Amino acid sequence: MLSQETRDIVKSTAPVLAEHGTTITTEFYKTMFEAHPELLDIFNHANQSQGRQQAALANTVYAAAVHIDNLEAILPAVVQIAHKHVSLGIKPEHYPIVGEYLLKAIKTVLSDAATDDIINAWGEAYGVIADAFIGVEANMYEQTEEKENSWRFFKDFKVARKVKESEIITSFYLQPADGANVPEYQPGQYISVRLSIPGEEHTVIRQYSLSQASRPDEFRISVKREADNDPNGVVSVYLHKEVNEGDTVEVSAPAGEFVLDESKTTPVAFISGGVGITPMMSMFETVATTTPDRPTVFLHGARNEALAAFQDDIARQVANMSHVMYQTFYSDEPNGFITREVLERFIAKDSDVYVCGPVPFMEAMIRELHNIGLDEDQIHYEFFGPSVQLQLS
Structure with a gap:
């Protein structure tokens, strides 16, 4: 448990992290990779070069500072990130390396403003957060290995x-x-x-x-x-x-928590854009083969017919379902977008809705689903890539 003094110090740094977070995480990755180039075998180089990983880590560190009094508030984010860590083969011995270079980066960027008290407080806080990740990931690895035909790494x-x-x-x-x-x-x-x-x-x-x-x-x-x-x-x-x-x-081995709730038989809708159709295919096929009478809607957006994948696969599944509506929208054509009016026409108010696609597409769909009266717990989504804040307002 962190002392009140440590938590107060960490919370007091939140405004500084909001201002300098990405600068700190950029320095962190640079110096860590210089000292431990073997870690480049794990990290996504494209995300590094485009600054997306740095921004994602800055958001995570800032969230930890804001919620240091109640770290359970960031547990959903911890679990989501842990799934990705497990799929990448992250190990407990990686965490002390990350902690060392994160603290060094804070000291480098903030210079004299990063007093010994601040560095020590963040060292303690990082230890608690790292232990949480290690514990969650150890449990995930164990659960994975317990499955028939599964493996670790x-x-x-x-x-x-x-x-x-x-x-x-x-x-x-x-x-x-x-x-x-x-x-x-x-x-x-x-x-x-x-x-x-x-x-x-x-x-x-x-x-x-x-x-x-x-x-x-x-x-x-x-x-x-x-x-x-x-x-x-x-x-x-x-x-x-x-x-x-x-x-x-x-x-x-398979990982991830953006998954279909197979226990339900109430209406379900899948909304995808572009290659975001890929997890929907797994979900849609599962509904078609296990609960084919479940009221189901599948809306997909693509630029044109040549870029729309799985049309034959979807048609075969639709043929075996008793209560299904499927439509593809081509943005190259007039009225080729999934609009609020489309959602109102297709989506029942008691539906569970799964959304996947490019970030602007997801933002628009989630915002409009709220506008037509769906609650937050009815809308399921996950951004595939470094964690970002979706702009839904």
Whole structure:
């Protein structure tokens, strides 16, 4: 437990963190990677180069300062981040390294303003927060390993099939290289794929939603190819161009808490934009095969028909359902957007709604769902990438 004095000091630094947080976290990552370049095998280099990871960490540190009297308030964020840590293979021994260089960065950026009392208080606070992450992640690792056919960290998988779903999305069907089955997973979860790409100094890891309902023998991920010159496109371009059937990739066990509540039979709606359709495919297929009478709506936004993936798959599932409405909206066409009027027409007031897509799309959808009368606990979403604050007002 932190002393009242420590908590008061940490809270008093919140305004400073709001002003200098990203500068501190930028200094932190720079000096940590200089001292421990092996950690670059874990972190997303594109997020680093674009400053997104620095901003995400700054938001997390600021939230910890604001809620230091009641750290349970940030527990949902801890759990969400812990899922990502587990899928990346983060270990307890990484936390002292992070703590050391975070405190050094605070001291460097704030200079004389970072008194010994402030550094010591943040050292104590970091220890408590790190212990929380370590405990949550240890429990997750244990639960993962207890599942039949599961494993810890990474395992070799072979690409059994490679299927083009649209002009920019390709599916990879992955099977364990040792011939074993895969663990059952919840619809909406994701896996991490780790690759050694020629010309890249460090291994790269990306997280991809599992895009079909749980099957005993395989995973399916569906990857959008980014532009060749996009820093975010290094892995997706390599997967599309260089990884073929029979090749081997390293895969983590499924993780994530943006999942379908399978216990419910009340109306459910899935709203996706672009490649945000991938976790929805797992959820939608699960509903279609386990509760086909459940009232279901699926609304998807794409730029045009050539970029809309899974249309045939969705049609096959729709044919087996008794109470379903599906519609794709093409933004290149007149009236091709999912508007408030569309939501009012399709979404029942007692629905649970799952939303995934680009951040502006998600912000608009969540805002309009609130505007048509849905409560916060009816709307389920997760931003895929470094944690950010969605602007919903």
